[in-house]
Each structure stands twice: as structure tokens, then as C-alpha cells.
Amino acid sequence: VTDLPASHTTRPFPQPLIHLTIGSTYKQLTLVSAAAQPVLRGLFADSLTVDRVALAIHEAVVNAIRHGNHENPHTIIEITLAIEDGDLIVRVVDEGSGFDLAELQDPRHPDTLMRPHGRGLFLIHHAMDSIETARTHDGRAVLTLRKAIPPHHPPGRGAHPHQGGPDHGPALD
Amino acid sequence: MAQLSIKQDQQGDVTILRLSGKVTIGEGSVQLREAVRGLLEGGKKNVLLDLGDISYIDSSGIGELVSSYTTTNNQGGTLKLLNLTKKLQDLLTITKLLTVFQTFDNEQEAIDSFS
Numbered sequence: 001v002t003d004l005p006a007s008h009t010t011r012p013f014p015q016p017l018i019h020l021t022i023g024s025t026y027k028q029l030t031l032v033s034a035a036a037q038p039v040l041r042g043l044f045a046d047s048l049t050v051d052r053v054a055l056a057i058h059e060a061v062v063n064a065i066r067h068g069n070h071e072n073p074h075t076i077i078e079i080t081l082a083i084e085d086g087d088l089i090v091r092v093v094d095e096g097s098g099f100d101l102a103e104l105q106d107p108r109h110p111d112t113l114m115r116p117h118g119r120g121l122f123l124i125h126h127a128m129d130s131i132e133t134a135r136t137h138d139g140r141a142v143l144t145l146r147k148a149i150p151p152h153h154p155p156g157r158g159a160h161p162h163q164g165g166p167d168h169g170p171a172l173d
Numbered sequence: 174m175a176q177l178s179i180k181q182d183q184q185g186d187v188t189i190l191r192l193s194g195k196v197t198i199g200e201g202s203v204q205l206r207e208a209v210r211g212l213l214e215g216g217k218k219n220v221l222l223d224l225g226d227i228s229y230i231d232s233s234g235i236g237e238l239v240s241s242y243t244t245t246n247n248q249g250g251t252l253k254l255l256n257l258t259k260k261l262q263d264l265l266t267i268t269k270l271l272t273v274f275q276t277f278d279n280e281q282e283a284i285d286s287f288s
Binding site: 026029048058115116117122 | 199
């Protein structure tokens with residue numbers, strides 16, 4: 001996990017549009033998608049962007065289930081969508097030890113092109129403006145994705161109101 | 174209920190698998206793998222995947238397309254794609270896999286390409 005500047009890790013997370021807590025099973029992906037899709041359609045006018053960002057969220061949760069929580073159904077994952085400074089922020093928290101973004105390989109390279117795995121993080125990278133990794137104060141792994149919302153489509157328009165309880169997700173160190 | 178349904182259609186030497194639904198981790202990916210391997214084990218080596226009714230595909234599903242392509246090639250067969258959705262075309266472009274697969278919009282042209 002990359003160490004982030006203190007300003008990144010201590011900043012309070014903005015009021016969430018969605019905050020979900022799910023068990024680490026792939027069946028939960030349908031629930032995540034059903035919750036995220038209306039929000040994304042409210043934020044991004046372009047359907048291709050909606051599809052790409054929805055897939056990025058899906059892949060982030062798959063990564064958390066598979067590599068973070070090792071498909072242990074007794075572990076949990078928290079997913080939060082929020083808006084901050086005109087950006088959509090997606091945060092996925094799992095119980096794993098995190099990973100190093102620097103180890104991400106380009107699946108388009110001739111040496112990796114025909115591999116059956118290794119495209120999830122790449123698709124997240126492609127869809128979003130930035131990816132950061134961090135840890136919560138209790139040691140859980142945090143993946144934060146950020147995507148600028150086009151100015152002609154005002155933040156929050158058509159988005160679902162707060163759905164997941166009063167907390168803003170776990171505090172970061 | 175399964176997230177992916179696969180119907181098999183034989184057109185001469187070409188076997189068409191018509192996929193409908195999701196090809197994602199934990200569900201459709203495994204079904205696709207088993208369907209293609211079943212064809213190869215049965216000696217059917219000209220495989221055309223009709224993806225026009227795919228509603229959703231993730232990186233695992235994309236990986237399974239690659240894996241099916243490789244497995245088919247390794248057994249002396251050929252696997253081609255028919256009716257890519259806009260979403261799938263986008264993903265195959267992003268991942269540069271459009272350079273790997275032979276793709277068709279017209280079924281008869283796809284079938285004829287095997288001969």
C-alpha cells in the first residue's frame with residue numbers, strides 16, 4: 001500500500017451518496033451495481049462513461065473480494081460513493097493487506113496480452129482520473145477512485161440521496 | 174437462476190454458441206469455459222460466439238474470451254466473435270484485444286469465413 005500524504009489520509013470523507021456494507025461474495029455485485037447505476041446516470045450524461053465507471057466500481061469490489069478478503073464470506077467490504085470538489089469519489093474498504101499500484105502490469109503489452117487475468121485494475125485506471133491506496137486507522141485496505149464530473153452536468157443532479165446511514169465510512173489514519 | 178444462458182446452433186462445420194446475459198466472475202465465465210471445452214472435447218473445433226445478447230461483461234469475462242480463444246487454438250480449432258455490443262467493442266478496444274479476435278457483424282459472413 002502506498003503511503004499517502006497526511007492531507008489525503010486525514011481529510012474527512014464527504015457526505016456519501018451511497019454507503020454499502022456487503023459480505024465478500026460475488027452475488028453481492030448485483031446489489032452494488034443496482035445501487036450505483038442510478039447515481040452514475042445522474043452524474044454523467046454520456047452512457048459510455050456511465051458504463052466505464054460502473055465497471056470500474058464492479059472491478060474494485062471484485063478486487064476486494066478476491067484479493068483483499070480472499071473470498072471469505074465472513075469478511076466485509078464497505079463501498080462509498082460521494083462527491084467532493086466536483087469529483088465523484090468511490091471508496092472501497094476491505095479487510096486485506098492492500099496492494100502496490102506500482103506493480104500493475106499493462107495487459108496490452110505483447111507479453112501479457114493473452115493472459116486470462118490482470119485486466120481489472122487496468123480497466124479501473126482507464127475509467128477513472130485517479131486511484132489511491134491507503135489504510136484505515138484499524139488497518140483495513142482502502143482503494144479510492146476519483147472521476148471529474150462534467151461541469152455541464154451539475155454534481156448530485158438525479159443522484160440518489162444518502163442511502164446508507166449516518167456514518168461517512170471508516171476514518172482514515 | 175443462471176446469469177448466462179448459452180444456446181448451441183450447428184451451421185455446417187461451424188458451431189455457434191449464442192450467449193445471453195452476464196459473463197462475469199463467479200457465474201457466466203465458468204459456464205462459457207465449460208461450453209467451449211465441451212465443444213472441443215466433442216470434436217467441434219470451429220466455434221463462433223454470438224455475443225449480441227450479452228448484457229454485461231467484466232474483466233473476468235474478457236479473460237474467459239481470451240482463454241477460450243487460446244484453448245481452441247491450442248487444440249487446432251478456431252474461435253471467432255459475432256455481434257459485439259457497443260460496450261464489449263469498447264472494452265476490447267481499450268484492452269487491445271480487438272487486434273487478437275476476428276469479429277463479425279454478419280452471421281453468414283462469419284460462417285463462410287471458416288471455410
